[in-house]
Amino acid sequence: MxxxxxxxxxxxxxxxxxxxxxxxxxxxxxxxxxxxxEANWPLNPVTQRGQDPELYWLEKYGAADRDENLEVDxxxxxxxxxxxxxxxxxxxxxxxxxxxxxxxxxxxxxxxxxxxxxxxxxxxxxxxxxxxxxxxxxxxxxxxxxxxxxxxxxxKGQVQMIYIDPPYGIKYNSNWQIRLNDRNVKDGDDASLSGEPEVIKAFRDTWELGIHSYLSYLRDRLLVAKALLTESGSCFVQISDENVHLVRCVMDEVFGSENFVALIPFVKTTGSTEDYLSSVCDYLLFYAKKRSVLKFRQLFFERKTDTSGPYSMIELPSGERRRMNAEERQNPEVLPEGARVFRIDNLQSQSVGRQKGEGAACWFPVEFNGKTYRPNEKNRWKTNLVGCKSYF
Incomplete structure (x- = not known):
């Protein structure tokens, strides 16, 4: 060996x-x-500057609802x-x-x-x-x-990315896993409770006000997480649809709504457990510490050759472009060596009436065969500059 x-x-x-x-x-x-x-941070640094609306909940600024700093041991x-x-x-x-x-x-x-x-x-x-x-x-x-x-x-300022997967703030008893070898905790079930009164009191104190306690819990951690992030850093929070609207408001207050990047849905189940429409997605809230300098690497997936749909054109290595014949459409393996499959489409988005500055990432000149092209006054390119360059 x-x-x-x-x-x-x-x-x-x-x-x-x-x-x-x-x-x-x-x-x-x-x-x-x-x-x-001990260290402390302003409880709501963004709204104190008057930039965003403020979400209010019980005891947001302490038991007396005074504007105080977050103090942490x-x-x-x-x-x-x-x-x-x-x-x-x-x-x-x-x-x-x-x-x-x-x-x-x-x-x-x-x-x-x-x-x-x-x-x-x-x-x-x-x-x-x-x-x-x-x-x-x-x-x-x-x-x-x-x-x-x-x-x-x-x-401080040394962390590139923080991912937070908090309790979803739905059933507060089920946030408590009393045994390391048993994750099946039933909400309100006596068998899931600890026999130690100190532990019960500590747990009840944490979530005493339900959703109000939950929002304070999350806001405090986001404040400190923001201080850890570098200027080009990102923060992701995983959350379900029940409280995604509240958590987004809290993140707007901490990071500023101008630093919101994306709301990313992802499939969580294939079952249907609700009386009406079942939710099949959870969400990732994606915020930048400073959106203008965000470190981000765009991902592209190579499209598989599909000759049965709108992709009916090919470009040969010589530069010649033509439609595929019937045999090529039925069997892509007979395409000439080096041929690239493409479709003809409108390069500008169909939306109109954009405000000045909106969609600025998709407003840029493109040089092709010695000529410069720009989108018209109302529309934008369908992709940004990074996406455009990936095709050339």
Whole structure:
């Protein structure tokens, strides 16, 4: 059996702040960066500037409904275990090949430079020095985790994309999974409740006001998520049709309606469980931190050759264009080598009466055979400049 090298994608220049291990909990308090215990953000930064209508819900600004800041406790995130998947696979391969039952699966190679630090200086090194980048899986309350990444580890403006899959805000009892090995939680079922009164109280306090508590819960996390995003960053929130309209209003308040990018539906089921029309889609709300500089890569799929529909023209390698004959339409395999199938269509959209500035992404000059073409005053091209270039 030949030897194999198993590796993973690494970013040579990427670094992240050094944090203490679980065994060193408390030692980081000697570092000035760890002495901050609280951070705050304006609860509604966009509507305070008067740009968008404001959605109102109970206790939006606290129990007294005063215009206050969001205050979050800053906690330390501790390292508990280092796992490099490529190292595990390599060792499993070695174990199989050499029958080495003494192989050490969890040798820590990512933080090898720790050996160069004097034990007495470790507390002063936390949050000041950087190690090689390593992905992390963090268990904890998302609000406190993001606040810690912001304030303790200096990740403000460093995140390219955040994807949030929150509770859908429908049946609040079913948001509570009491057992790790059982995800079947029935709404209001006593068997799904914990026997610990403290746990019950904490859960009831979280969703005490139902949808009103839910909107505050989501708004708080969006505020901190926005601070983490880089200027070209994106935020996606997954939600169902019951509350998509409310969540979009909250995201308008946090990010600004001008930074809305798209509402993306995706199929969730093939069943019909409602009395009337059943919903078959959930949605992704796509917002940019700053739409004008959004980092976005357009995806295009290659259309399969379909000669039975409107695609009845071919362009030969010589540049000649003609209609396909009956044999070519019935069997695309007999098309001349290098032939491209296409259809003739109107290049401008059919909508009229657009306001000035609307659809600006599809208003641009196109040069072809030494001549410049532009859409007329009322219409736009059917695609933007990126889509146009993909055809040439």
């Amino acid at each position: 030949t030897d194999k090298k198993i590796d993973s994608l690494k970013h040579a220049n990427a670094r992240r702040t050094r944090i203490p291990s679980q065994e060193e909990a408390g030692c980081e308090q000697e570092s000035p960066e760890a002495r901050q215990t 800053i906690r330390s995130l501790y390292r508990t275990e280092h796992i490099a998947p490529e190292k595990l696979i390599q060792r499993l391969y070695t174990l199989r090949r050499e029958a080495d039952h003494q192989a050490d699966f969890f040798v820590d190679e990512l933080f090898a430079n720790y050996k160069d630090i004097d034990e007495l200086d470790k507390p002063q090194s936390y949050y000041k020095h950087a190690d090689r980048w390593a992905n992390r899986l963090i268990q904890g309350d998302s609000l406190m985790v993001m606040a810690s990444l912001l304030e303790r580890e200096g990740m």
